[in-house]
Amino acid sequence: MDRNTIIGFVLIFIIMMAWSWTSMPSPEEIEAERLEQIRQDSLSALQEQGIEPAFDDLMGANDQEQRGTSTLRNRRDSFDAQNAPTSGAFAPAEGFAPTETRAVVRTPYIEIEFSSIGGGPASIRFLDYETWDNKPVQLVQDTTRSAYNVGFLSQEGQNIETRGLQFEPLFETRIDRNLSEGESIDIQYQYLTASGGRILHTYTVYGDGHEMDFDVQFEGLQTQIFDQAVDVSFATALVPTEKDPTQDGQYSSAYVFAGEELEQFQLTEGGRDQNRINGEIDWVSTRTKFFTQILKPSTLSEAALLTGEVTGDPKEPLTRHRYQSSIQLDIRDTQRASMELYLGPLRYYDLREFDDHAYDMAEVGYSWMRWFSDPLVRFIIIPYFTFFSGWIANYGVLIILFGVLVKVVLAPLTLSSFKSMAAMRKLQPEMQALAEKYKENPQKRQQETMKLYKKNKVNPVGGCLPMLLQFPILITLWQFFQSSILIRQESFLWAQDLSAPDYWLSLPFAVPFLGDELAGFVLLMAGSIVLQTQLSGSMSSAPTSPGMPNMKIMMYIMPFMLLFFFNNFAAGLSLYYLVFNVLSAGQQWLINRGTNKDATPAVATVSTQSKSKSSSSSASSSSSRKSK
Secondary structure: OOHHHHHHHHHHHHHHHHHHHHOOOOHHHHHHHHHHHHHHHHHHHHHHOOOOOOHHHHHOHHHHHOOOOOHHHHOOOOOOOOOOOOOOOOOEOOOOOOOOOEEEEEOOOEEEEEEOEOOEEEEEEEEEEEOOOOOEEEOEOOOOOOOEEEEEEEOOOOEEEHHHOEOEEOOOOOOEEEOOOOOEEEEEEEEEEOOOOEEEEEEEEEOOOOEEEEEEEEEOOOOOEHHHEEEEEEOOOEOOOOOOHHHHHHHOEEEEEEOOEEEEEOOOOOEEEEEEEEOOOOEEEEEOOOEEEEEEEOOOEEEEEEEEEEOOOOOOOOOOEEEEEEEEEEOOOOOEEEEEEEEEEOOHHHHHHHOOOHHHHOOOOOHHHHHHHHHHHHHHHHHHHHHHOOOOOOHHHHHHHHHHHHHHHHHHHHHHHHHHHHHHHHOHHHHHHHHHHOOOOHHHHHHHHHHHHHHOOOOOOOOOHHHHHHHHHHHHHHHHHHHOHHHOOOOEOOEOOOOOOOEEEEEEEEEOOOEEEEEHHHHHHHHHHHHHHHHHHOOOOOOOOOOHHHHHHHHHHHHHHHHHHHOOOOHHHHHHHHHHHHHHHHHHHHHHHHHHHHHHHHHHHHHHHHHHHHHHHHHHHHHHHHHO
C-alpha cells in the first residue's frame, strides 16, 4: 500500500469520524426526543383504550395551518384506517350490510389475500423470498383490511376512506385460486352508497410476475365528490424483513418520480413529517432495504404526498420507520382512477420491465457520481452476476471471480502506479540530500526538488493519479454490495447471508463505533492489509525520510481503522475487498521479486567496478614506487 493510498484512507477515516461526531444529537435534542417518545407512548396507551387521538395531536397545529382545499391536504393523514360514515351520501345503502370475507390468489411468485374490508389486498406475501427466519416475506404491516386506500372529500365535507368501508365481493366467497404463468384473474368488490351510487374496485392479478392492476370506478357519484379529485395510496407501512431492523431502517423511505427526476423523502431523526409535490406525477413508492411497492397512475395525476414517521432514534433497532405515498388523481372526465402496481423485490430486471426509472431507487452510487455508477451497475455488474449465476450457484465464488476480473481490468493503472512509485524511490537518496542541504530554506528545497523531478522525468503525482482513477469503481462496488438483493441470503463459508455482516467473534464488551462482535471477513481483510503493507515496505531498502517513521506507524494502524469502517457492513462487501487486497499483495510480491532481480546485477557491477578501480589504483602505486 503506497503513501498516497494511506493518506487517502486516513482522510476518509477523519471525515467519517468528524461526521459521526457532528451528527450526534445535542443534549437538548436528546431531551426533546425523550419527551417525544413519552408523548408517543401516551398516545399509544390512549389508542389501546379505544380513544382515537385527534390529528392535531399527531401532527401539530402548524401543519394544520398549511392545509388548503385539496384532498391530499384535508384528508386525515394517518396510518390507521378511518371509520365508515354512518350518515350522508357515502353512508352504506339501506340493506347493504355485507360481512367480511377473504379470498386468496396465488402465483408462482406472490400470494395475495384480499379482504372485503377496504375491498383490496390485506396480505401480500412473496413466495420466492423469505425472511431471515425462513418465513415468506410479508409486505403489509396491517393485515386487518386492504393495504390500498382511495380517499376523497364529499360535498358535505366528510373525509371518506375506502379502507374503512365494508365492501361486497362480486365473486364466489372463500375463493382460493392458483395462477400459472400467462394466466390472470379479476377480483372485484363493490360498495353501495345511501345516495344510490357505487364504488367498484377491480384488481387484476397476473401469474407471471410481481405486477398487478387496480381500477376504481365511481358510478352515480359525479356530484358527491368534492372537486372531482381522489387520492390513492398504499396506506400501510412496509414490514422489515432483515434480522437487523436498523438495516431496513437505513433504507426505508418514500419516493416520487416526476419530470424525469426522482425525489427521495426520508426522515433523519425521530418525528413525523410530510412532503407535497405538485404537478403531473409518474409514480410514487415506498421501500425497505430490499423490497418496494410502486403506484403508477394511468389516470391524469395532479400531486403527490409523501408521509413519514420515525418513532425514535433512526439508528436504534426498536425504532419503527413508517412511510406512505399517495397520489392525487383527476376523475372529472372518466369517473375512474386506474393505476399499475408493483409489489416485489428491488431487482433490476423486474423493475426495468415495470418502468424505465424504477431502479433509480436502488443505491448504486452517490448522487455526484451516478453518471458513472448507473451504467457500471446496470450494464456490467448486474449482467455479470445474472449470467454467471446460471453456471456457478455460489455467490461467494462469483464475488471472488469478480474481484479477479476487476483486478485484471485495473492492472494497467496499478502497474503504472507501481512504476511511478519505484521511480520516486530511486530518487529518495537525492531527495534526502536536498532536504538536508536546504533544511533552512524550504522554498529553495522545493525548487531543487522540482528540478530533480524534471531532470529524471518523474511525475510526483504519477503514483497517486492511477489510484484515484480506481476510486469511482471501488465506491460504486461499496454501495452496490451493501444494498443488492442479488446476494441477499446467499451463503459462503461461515457467512449465512452475504448481504449482512458475518459476525464471527463475540467480545465481552462493546467498543464505540464497532460493537461487541467482529466480522470474519473483515478480520481477514485487515490481515491482508498487514501483509500488503509488509510487502510494500520491502520494496525499498533506501533509508526513510524524516516523515516516514510516522507513515510506517500509520500503515500498521490502518487495518484497525478499517475494522471500524467495515465491521457492520455486508459480508459480500468485505469478501470483495479481501479478495482485492490479497490479489494486490500477490501483485506486490511479483513486483518485489522482479525489482530484486533487477537490482542484483547492478550491485554486482558496482562491486566489480570498484574492485577494478582498486586494482588499477594499486598497480599505479606499485609502478610509481618502482620508478622511484
